[in-house]
Amino acid sequence: MYDVVDYVLNTTFNLGAAGWVVSLISYLMIATVLFLVAPLQMLFLTYYERRLIARMQDRVGPNRVGPEGMFQPVADAVKMFTKEDIIPAAADKWVHLLAPLVVVAPTMFMFAVLPWGPGMTPIDMHIGLLFFFAVSSISAVGLMMAGWASYNKFSLLGAMRAVAQMVSYEIPAMLSLLAIVMITGSLSIVDIVQWQGGLFISSSDVAGVPNWGLGWFVFNPVGFLAFAAFFIAALAEGERTPFDIPEADSEIVAGYMTEYSGMKFGLFFLAQYVLNFLLCAITAVIFFGAWQGPGVNELYALGITPDNPDGNGWFNVLAGVLGAFYFLFKTYAFFFVMVWIRGAFPRLRVDQLMDFGWKYLIPLTLVNVFSAAIWVGFNNWGANEGFGFAEPLGDLGRWAVAFVLTLAINIAAYIVMTRIYGETRRVTFDEQLADTAGLPS
Amino acid sequence: MELLIQIIFFLLAALILGAGVMVVAVRNIIHSALWLIGSFFGVGALYLLLEAEFLAVVQVLVYVGAVSILILFAIMLTRDVSGQGERLLFQRWWLALLVAITLFAAVITPTLLAQSWNVVPPTGPIEPGQPTGIAGALELGRGFVHEFLLHFEIAGVLLLVALIGAIVIAFEERNRRRKVLTLAEEHELRKRREQTSDANASESALSAPGHPISQSE
Amino acid sequence: MPSITATALRERMERDLPGVAVATRPRVVEAESKPKAKGKHAAERPDFLATNDTVVVADRLRDAAIYLRDACGYTYLSDIAVVDYLDDGLFEIVYRFYHLDDGDALVIKVRVPRDAPNVPSLTPIWPGADFHEREAFDLFGIVFEGHPSLIRIYMWDEFEGYPMRRDFPKQGDKYIDE
Amino acid sequence: MTIQFERGKVVVIDRGARKLRVGQGMLKGMAVVWHHWLKSFQKLDNFSKTAGVFTVEYPDERIKLPEAYRNMPILLYDDETGQELCTACFQCQRVCPPQVIHINQARNPETGKAIPAAAEFIIEYDACMSCGFCAEVCPFDSIKMDHEFELSTEDHAELTMNKAQLSRPVSYYERIAPTFWAEVKASAYKKLQNSVKRRVDLIGIAPQMVEKVKAMRAAAAESEATEAAPSSAPTKPSAAETSPATDKAAKLAAIRAANAAKQDAGNGGTSTPEAPAGDDKAAKLAAIRAANAAKKAAESGEGSASVAPAAPEAPAGDDKAARLAAIRAANAAKKAKDEQENS
């Protein structure tokens, strides 16, 4: 973008703008585009979810506004805008007002590091992944503000639950990502995506694998367990069923949003759906290779790249379109799974949620980190690191050994953990009584 | 570019200082905590301006995302939720100011004295021999496990101790823990107590609520 | 197979718990109800008090109920109904017990004067009587002695009067007039 | 517990306590939902299906209502002659649980004798509970339950229906419930013939048919006149004329009615307050007050032998609410009178 703006300003119009002006303008333009994308995603997702879940329930879903109900979200938005904004008399006015903003703003930031296609990452930070999660943790503050400022017991309860849940589930999410970061050795999202070329086996692990853009992380045991754990944690962070406890409408009405109405409520809604989109997107990025897919790399190689400055720009566009298509397709597929889960399951109780996170997911992801170490050892380390014995196996052999080993470890861990967890859940009546023995009558 | 960075720097500095003053100036303790978050955030942005991206992100992750949440939780759980209580420190603000200035001076004076000013910032590629600033994740990681291993370990032990301490404080012994009995537990307990206490208590048990009914003699 | 009829119950109760049951006129089941002249039904007052069920003294209600539960095995208290016999100046409270194996109900009735409707509460023995008794208190003003929280259940707490009593004004009371 | 029933047994539910649960139950559930998602592109058009969209997209798509469907009561009249099947026998008014049917018996304007037709027939749709008792008890098959359910209105008072709004031709009912009508058709028409014999003039003609019947009769009379001497046909519509009135007037009338009734209690005289037209609320209130007053009057005036309570005549205005009020007041008065006589 910088180049384009620079070209337009300084070459075409010959304005002689300073470098920082050009940067500022180009960043503003990117930001504008992203800020437009976010609400549109939200509008689409609400429609998509409602139609999908209706189908799962043998209904039709909204189909009155526009063709097949396409403009239903627009109608909803109009409704939101025209509703009266109610601030409870006892509420803290300023905090009440700021809370939705604090919740929405970080979700917008998170778009900054999302790779839409080859060479289409708004900002390629070398700590992009960390940035993504650091920023997402800010919205917890907003939730807390909302719950506290509303001066309502349900709101406060909801905010406490929301924050406790977000903070708790960040840990398994991070731990499952840690395994991936260990394998790639980079926090940069672009690097992680780049790593996932190949065909079921990453070309970074085994050189010479045909690069069809299918060397995704889910295809190895470490990545798969990390993916499962991460997706569960993402459900919890995005407050989706079965972890939609903070806004459990059957218990605490609407949680921290209880006292919000009109556009402020709309902002919470926006933040939630954008966050859901982002979580699906990041799942697709990290475990499913984002824009990686058959054909993208080949097309991109023909376009203008740092390696190939003489390429044809049209191939860039083609690769971009195809990559964005793959990326969005994967993202929406994950959103489909989210909706599917919402259609099928009841929700957990708040203590069960905490138990699940702390007693099940975290140990499981820790085991996965161990598996990742084995994976890295077998695939990447040589004699220097003490893995000389693996060298004679050759690339493919090392990969196979790592695959089998980690698979065995992970499956064993899953079954053992599930059984232990299941046993702790099923406390017998006598044990319960033993807990309470010697109580006052 | 320089100008832009300077403008941004002053804006950020104003934000940090202003927020810091508001932390001690506002009466409502929740507002105070929220201003603190603002201040943390400004510091994070400042790191970004210094091109220490990793530090900036960690600042946001740790301070804004975790520490401030803990602070808010602590305030909300320990005080009246309305947060309208008077703050004790507010009465002798000049004393607090004095202490703050002294402490700040104690920290900043050696820095100011030892600093050699007007050094031309390094431009161009860093030469191999020159020590690089620790800003990236990789360097930081290497630093932790090589140069600063002892510090790292000590910090880890400290955190562990803190963790255990927190558990000890929060843990209540089982028999002192308040537990609300459910109906079934209460019933079972009563039944057992009746069985053990007296075999011929059947008469008094007649009028006890929830008397077990002899179903099939 | 429990098969205690209403008459058998009265006999057993007289044997085991003397002085609990009250003598009543038995109700004669008419083979065919006499056709009455229309509009004249007000002339002769219906005889409500004749009954085949056991009527017990109000103070001994608990004894009778416990007797039903323990001696007869009728453990399940199903229903408590109040009938206001305005002309006779009585409230009749109908307790309905069931055996959990089989069979019809055993009914015991308590009759209390309308101006002092005090009955011992069964809630301490049968927690299930709680709402029944609160309902009877709310709508009829029967006072159940020994009930842990005898407060109104349907009407709001400030409501005056007992709406199901037959002398409660049907129209034009102060709530409707507003 | 080992209880044996005569037919069937006691089954203790299996809770599956010993099963290993590693998430297969959740996967099963998701499979069910997936199945429904796949099947949702067809319609559930058959009761034996358990998947497929079962939404009825209401304004565009309507299910055929069964014949027995009952919504609100309507009155039937004969298509050709316009004769109403109703004879004002008061059966429906008596059986109606929420007491929303109000009937005024038609009287011969000359002799004052009752005619088997309703001068006015009012049903308060807003309070009707659609139980269908009226249609069930009607011995003349005149009152039937309609299938029309889109009755919403902006004005509450519009839900008080008078005879003109209630009347439907027989053909309409035959269309919505052909077999039901076929069962009773013969006897209904036979009974109608009987009551038509005792009707005079246009009394008993459905309001919307009055003009038509008039024209028909005039035509018939003309064609007759060409053959024979012209017969004088006094046409005096039973429907009352319009009179503009306000709700103030209604209130006034109510007070007057109440006062009159009170006076009656004292002097035993007769008065006939006219229930005026106007705002229906006021009118209803008036009716209730009048009725109460009449009742009270009847109760208090026990000494006087011939207490004639307030018996309002046919209402002056055309406003149905006012008429309703009048009918109510009249009925209350009548009842009060009955009680008076009984005691």
Place this chain on the structure above:
Amino acid sequence: MIKTEELQINIGPQHPSTHGVFRMLVTVDGETIVDLVPVFGYLHRNHEQIAEVNTYLQNMPYTDRLDYFNSMANNQAYAMVVEKLVGIEVPERAEYLRVLMVELTRILNHAGALGFLINDMGAWQTPLAFGMREREKILDLFEMASGARMMCNYFRFGGVVRDLPPAFMPLLKDLLVALPAFFDEFERLLCENEILLQRSEGVGVLPKDLAISYSVTGPVLRASGIPYDIRKAEPYSIYDRFDFDVPVGSVGDVYDRFLVRVEEMRQSLRIIEQVLEQLPDAEGDHINPKAKQNVRPPVGDAYARIESPKGELGFYLVSDGSEKPYRYKVRAPSFINLTPLGDMCRGYKVADVVVILGSIDIVMGEVDR
């Protein structure tokens, strides 16, 4: 040590999962329930008083409005008590029709109740939608027979309003194909779902002997392990002609109540199948004896009860010989089943309250009367 404060929360009267205008005054310690007081009466209309002003027949449609989910069952209980009081015989065919309708009602009630229960647990409508789908079909059948979907008013003293229309039977037979599939699917969707198990196992336990002294009825009583079904204990109507089992639970928690209801639907289906076998042979021409509707029972009292889907539904009538009941009392199962709610919720979490309430299955129209 760290102490927590008790907090009072009002759940309801306007709350998404209180099944109507129902309030629970909850005292919580953290998230644990210390005390719960049910408060109701917001829908009170003095139904019993209204009934004393109406004639016996006029009360029939009012009983529809008690438990508006199961108007057929209410109709049956009321018709039975009047028939008992007056001594009216019901023709055989009418009895079969009654059983058919009431068992269909049981299926639709349980389908709805389980759907709402899972909704209270946080599922987003899917089980409810599936239940409602089957309920719609049954309501279509009701509409065909009685003329209304919910306020059926189908029963008369000594019979029913009218015989089944010719289109009824084919549809019912179609439905009988769909229902077993629906039950299987419902079980697959939920019965083994780990989340549902976590939410319901050991929650809201009502021990066996307490269930008796608390006077709970219906599925709640049976889930606590007591095989008490009025259709078996005191067979009314023609229930002694059918084979069906009585499902009972073993623990008495929410999960048992869930499973018992699922099994009861299957048993109702069995009864319906038997009704269809026997119905063509059943005689009775005058299933709507119009002449017997204006009853004037002799002086006396009568009580009749049925196993309504929610439990023992009883009507107590006292007659003074006139055309209006002297006293009319409803023994409403929802109302009595609410008695142990406060005690049952004690010691559980806030989120369990709505689940326990849902597992009791109340309808406020019947609770408040």
